[in-house]
Amino acid sequence: MNPIWPMYRALVGVGMLCGLLIAVVFEGTLPIIEKNKAEALEKAVFTVIPAAVRRETIELDGGEVYAGYDESGNLAGIAIEASAMGYADILTLLYGYDPHAETIIGIRVLTSKETPGLGDKIEKDETFLRNFDALDARVDESGSAMRNRIVTVKNGTKTEPWQIDAITGATITSNAVGEALGSSSERWIPKVKEWADEH
Amino acid sequence: MSTDEFIKGLWRENPVFVQVLGMCPVLAVTNSAINGLAMGLATTFVMLMSNMIVSTLRNFIPKQVRIATYILVIATFVTIVDYAIAAISIDLHKALGAFIALIVVNCLILGRAEAFASKHTIGDAILDALGMGAGFTIALLALGGVREILGSGSLFNVTLFPANFEPWIVMILPGGGFFTLGAWLLVINFFKARKAAQEAIE
Amino acid sequence: MTEQSLWSVFVQAALVNNFVLAYFLGICPFMGVSTKTATAVRMGGAVMFVMLVASVCAFAIHRILIAVGAPFLELISFIAVIASTVQLVEMFIKKMSPALFRQLGIFLPLITTNCAILGLALFQTNKGYDFLQSLFYALGAGIGFTLALVLMAGIREKLELADMPDPAKGTAIALMVAGVLSMAFMGFAGLGG
Secondary structure, three states: EEEEEEEHHHHHHHHHHHHHHHHHHHHHHHHHHHHHHHHHHHOOOHHHHHOOEEEEEEOOOOOEEEEEEEEOOOOOEEEEEEEOOOOOEEEEEHHHHHHHOOOOOOOOEEEEHHHHHOOHHHHHHHHHOOOOEEOOOOOOOOOOEEOOOOEEEEOOOOOOOOEEEEOOOOOOHHHHHHHHHHHHHHHHHHHHHHHHHHO | EEEEEEEOOOOOOOOOOOOOOOHHHHHHHOOOHHHHHHHHHHHHHHHHHHHHHHHHHOOOOOOOHHHHHHHHHHHHHHHHHHHHHHHHHHHHHHHHHHHHHHHHHHHHHHHHHHOOOHHEEEEEEEEHHHHHHHHHHHHHHHHHHHHHHHHOOEOEEEEOOOOOOOOHHHHOHHHHHHHHHHHHHHHHHHHHHHHHHHHOOO | OOOOOHHHHHHHHHHHHOOOOOOOHHHHHHHHOOOOHHHHHHHHHHHHHHHHHHHHHHHHHHHHHHHOOOHHHHHHHHHHHHHHHHHHHHHHHEEEOOOHHHHHHHOOOHHHOHHHHHHHHHHHHHHHHOHHHHHHHHHHHHHHHHHHHHHHHHHEEEEEEEOOOOHOOHHHEEEEEEEEHHHHHHHOOOOOO
16 A cells, blocks of 8 residues: 555655755846846957947847947947857857948857867958958948848958858858848848937 | 765766766766866766755655655756856856756766665765765766867867867767767776786786 | 748758767667667657657746746756656556567666757757747657667677677777767758758
8 A cells, every 4th residue: 555645745845845945046046147148248249349338238120239339428339149050050149230330340159069170260260250340231222121131252252342251161150150140131230220320 | 984985986886987877968068178077066066965865855755756756856956056057157057058957867866866875874875976976077077188188189278289289179079079988988998807807817 | 939940950950960979868778778770769769759748848838937937947847747758658658569668678767867858858948949840859859869779779780790809898889889970970960951
């Protein structure tokens, strides 16, 4: 005969104790974790918008972008997230957009599972990163779409300011960066430009 | 209470090299020495708390529901460790990723709870957890160290070789994990067999 | 919510990021059950079924917990659901085919601690897959797991007859083979992308 009460008592008793412990730790660490996440985001935003010293989250069209203000309080740029399928897994990055110059001024890879030594060159290769010092991101006359879609081209064949020179030997990853920026800019830059013009 | 309960986990009954338990994290997070160390410490913590609670409550938990209860306790402490790591270093948390949560299915912890903690006093259970945890961490460091040295040319993020060292990238890829563990097992088996042969001669 | 196509999700889980060979999930059954091809196929089938059920439940649990504001209970809920599913599958197999039940032996209850199932639940939650994507993810993962298991079993059956030094026998050589298989699967990268 298996007594039910001791089994029930043990499971429920231990269960409640466990639930309590978890809840306590969760509440206790929540503020610290939120602070860590905010700091990490801020660091990323300041990397892609070099002149920024203050960041503000802007809710726009169902998503979030981050405005960076410089020391004098002027809008230095807007940081937007982008993602695309890379070689091994989804690649996400943050890029900085300058609405006055209408160019992309920097990128920072947020998550990447690309091959170490090959695909991860997009984070370190100096020549590749220079693509993003002033990547053309103008909107067309109507202001609702990009004038030229940002795209990655084979290494050495870059002729237009809205093209990205790929890294030799890391074509798929380089293309992913282009695809991420291309689709994200189409989706966001016209709206961000409109917002920036009004503020 | 004897110190043997602690020592056995280090070598004689080493969870990774002898018992071959808890393999998944061993292969997955040892692409660098730091990750291996962090994983080892996190697992040791969970095992320690789990062993302590299981040993304390061993007369309170009926046989029929023991596995379910052990899993409940282990899952609780893994959740706690998960939040603790995120609070301490968000970079480390991202590096270890889902494998922190996967500590809960590490057969090693459940194995110790079932095979040892439920039958011994709390003092012995604590030593057992610490010993097994230490053995586990040593194994993780052995793997992580080799993989990081050969695959990134560094140890604990300190670069060891001059700039023209061409690292063996395969070591930090999944294949390298399998190779390194296989190599360690081979080396250890070789020495064990040699020792047994020598003892047979004497 | 990501915009990955169902085909891409499936191929990714089965080949490109194979759960065993790329993510190191499910190593214990991988090493333990891969000595005979026939057993490997059946184990793979059982795991795939549990994965499908776990995937659906994980999806539901995640939505519910977010709605009630208790995300910290996620891990415990997942593992509870997995344990119950395995229990049910065990009873089902015992009734339907006692021979298969005996063949799988201890490895059936061990599916509970199979990191692959919990890993599946965690990954699909982190990636934010919707219901159909999750289903295809589980399908792909299950097939990938079975594939890796069967390949390994086939190779190991042949290795039994090979001549090799004693220290390498057993787990050591199995791991080396797994390493080579893992590298081979890396060749699938870019497929379905």
